[in-house]
Amino acid sequence: MSNPPELERKLAALRAQYLAESGDRLAELWRLFARVQNGDVPALAELGGALHRLAGTGGSYGLMSVTEHARAAEQTVRALADAARAPGPAQCAALRGQLQTLADAFASASSPE
Numbered sequence: 001m002s003n004p005p006e007l008e009r010k011l012a013a014l015r016a017q018y019l020a021e022s023g024d025r026l027a028e029l030w031r032l033f034a035r036v037q038n039g040d041v042p043a044l045a046e047l048g049g050a051l052h053r054l055a056g057t058g059g060s061y062g063l064m065s066v067t068e069h070a071r072a073a074e075q076t077v078r079a080l081a082d083a084a085r086a087p088g089p090a091q092c093a094a095l096r097g098q099l100q101t102l103a104d105a106f107a108s109a110s111s112p113e
């Protein structure tokens with residue numbers, strides 16, 4: 001059973017607003033990543049929290065790729081946080097790649113089909 005047209009329009013508007021705000025969300029992730037890369041171990045928890053929120057909200061807006069990539073990055077951050085030390089260059093490079101993949105998922109969702 002499909003949603004009524006009015007509900008579909010409202011959902012589409014909410015999704016468009018969420019995607020329009022994705023640049024701010026991604027900028028925050030990159031700021032937190034820079035702190036992590038500079039050895040700020042407590043920033044790992046903040047980054048993990050931000051990724052956790054994106055994993056949840058992405059799915060709420062039907063952006064399963066965003067959810068998938070945010071969840072994968074969150075798991076990486078959780079493992080790094082469990083080590084209770086600053087990640088090394090290889091770990092930072094891997095996390096940077098995951099964040100870029102998440103950014104690409106947002107970009108793909110934002111582009112017209």
